[in-house]
Amino acid sequence: MSVAAWWRLLAESGWGYPHWPLGRFGKSLSHLEHTEVERARTTVGAFGVPNDVSVTLVAPTLMEHGNEVLINRYLESIATGQEMWCQLFSEPDAGSDLAGLRTLAKRDGDRWIINGSKVWTTGAHASRRAVLMARTDPNADRHAGISFFIIDMKQPGVSVSPLKDMTGDEEFNQVSLTNAEVDHQDIIGGLGEGWRVAMTMLQHERDADAVGHDGGGDVINQVDLNAPVGQVQRDQEKGGATSGFFYATGSVKDDVTFSLINQLASGEDPVLRESVIKAKIHRRVLDLNARRELHPSVGKLLNAALCRELRDLGFVSGPASQLADDDAIDEGHFLKSALFAAGMSIAGGTDEIQRNIIGERALGLPRESIPGSTTDHRET
Numbered sequence: 242m243s244v245a246a247w248w249r250l251l252a253e254s255g256w257g258y259p260h261w262p263l264g265r266f267g268k269s270l271s272h273l274e275h276t277e278v279e280r281a282r283t284t285v286g287a288f289g290v291p292n293d294v295s296v297t298l299v300a301p302t303l304m305e306h307g308n309e310v311l312i313n314r315y316l317e318s319i320a321t322g323q324e325m326w327c328q329l330f331s332e333p334d335a336g337s338d339l340a341g342l343r344t345l346a347k348r349d350g351d352r353w354i355i356n357g358s359k360v361w362t363t364g365a366h367a368s369r370r371a372v373l374m375a376r377t378d379p380n381a382d383r384h385a386g387i388s389f390f391i392i393d394m395k396q397p398g399v400s401v402s403p404l405k406d407m408t409g410d411e412e413f414n415q416v417s418l419t420n421a422e423v424d425h426q427d428i429i430g431g432l433g434e435g436w437r438v439a440m441t442m443l444q445h446e447r448d449a450d451a452v453g454h455d456g457g458g459d460v461i462n463q464v465d466l467n468a469p470v471g472q473v474q475r476d477q478e479k480g481g482a483t484s485g486f487f488y489a490t491g492s493v494k495d496d497v498t499f500s501l502i503n504q505l506a507s508g509e510d511p512v513l514r515e516s517v518i519k520a521k522i523h524r525r526v527l528d529l530n531a532r533r534e535l536h537p538s539v540g541k542l543l544n545a546a547l548c549r550e551l552r553d554l555g556f557v558s559g560p561a562s563q564l565a566d567d568d569a570i571d572e573g574h575f576l577k578s579a580l581f582a583a584g585m586s587i588a589g590g591t592d593e594i595q596r597n598i599i600g601e602r603a604l605g606l607p608r609e610s611i612p613g614s615t616t617d618h619r620e621t
């Protein structure tokens with residue numbers, strides 16, 4: 242069976258995304274039940290659903306803020322893994338301070354003409370579509386003047402340049418938008434409502450990070466949809482098409498990594514032993530968060546800390562962890578994800594921003610004042 246046929250079967254049965262609503266490729270199950278379904282699928286060695294931005298972030302945001310027309314237009318191709326999407330939020334001068342974004346959208350009849358520059362866009366080179374934050378009213382308050390578009394990446398006005406990270410992969414990109422076009426109907430959540438929609442998406446992003454086990458979801462990254470599913474699965478298990486980014490969230494926490502560090506716990510060094518125990522406690526807390534009961538920012542911070550702890554422990558566990566490719570015990574998955582671990586403290590909002598959110602939103606501390614700004618940062 243081809244990957245395309247398998248993903249369609251999973252989507253249409255409702256077992257691919259059991260936490261999505263009934264009638265929308267889901268079974269209205271809880272996050273905990275969804276995790277159990279993913280575990281069962283992993284246990285029998287079955288290939289998982291696509292695992293890119295379209296499935297994890299766009300679909301839930303679309304179902305929450307999109308109208309029926311948009312849901313009918315895009316949800317099926319997302320659920321069945323026909324298209325990869327990316328997220329055009331960050332700009333060279335607007336990362337944490339996302340509301341400072343300058344990409345401009347000007348209305349021209351039924352279309353919007355987009356000009357600006359985005360950066361750190363994961364997977365843009367392989368994406369068919371993107372969600373885009375752009376300023377539709379430059380005179381409005383900086384949060385109010387933003388809209389949330391769906392944009393076709395395969396058009397002349399969109400140019401994608403790769404950025405290499407230290408794993409050697411080129412998953413990041415700089416994206417230039419020069420008179421790129423968007424259909425007026427392709428606005429999620431209504432004109433000027435982009436900030437609200439973006440906050441929903443960022444919450445989903447942090448929630449997805451804040452669970453200990455990635456449940457065996459498989460990456461969509463440049464998968465050949467016509468290839469036999471068994472062959473693609475074997476290639477991915479060998480590390481073939483996989484990049485550091487897609488492994489950092491799951492693999493650095495996986496059983497190979499724990500087997501590398503377990504020996505440290507039984508050694509003589511009390512500091513290493515304590516560090517292993519601490520990492521195991523963090524892993525356990527994240528596993529227990531399958532119900533998504535932790536504040537997303539707390540879970541995200543914990544996940545980023547765990548990635549760093551396991552990276553450091555893995556590196557001191559011996560030469561096995563430092564070998565790459567075929568020489569490594571796990572074809573280099575650990576090394577790649579360890580090199581990428583620092584990125585987990587930046588992607589989806591930095592650790593510092595998460596601490597601000599927890600302080601201001603959960604603990605009721607006074608709001609931070611930002612020089613030159615009367616409003617607040619990315620994660621309002």
Ligand SMILES: Cc1cc2nc3c(=O)[nH]c(=O)nc-3n(C[C@H](O)[C@H](O)[C@H](O)COP(=O)(O)OP(=O)(O)OC[C@H]3O[C@@H](n4cnc5c(N)ncnc54)[C@H](O)[C@@H]3O)c2cc1C
Pocket residue numbers: 327328329330331332333334335336337338360361362363364486584585587588589590591592593594597609611618
């Ligand atoms: C792995 C990865 C994947 C990514 N994928 C995407 C993607 O697909 N799409 C996308 O749009 N973006 C993506 N990004 C970009 C990411 O969202 C930004 O890098 C992030 O929001 C930080 O913005 P910045 O890099 O501009 O840093 P800055 O905002 O310039 O921050 C620099 C430093 O200042 C600190 N800082 C900033 N403001 C405050 C404050 N108010 N209080 C305390 N400290 C503060 C930050 O914590 C950081 O340490 C990705 C990043 C990574 C690492």
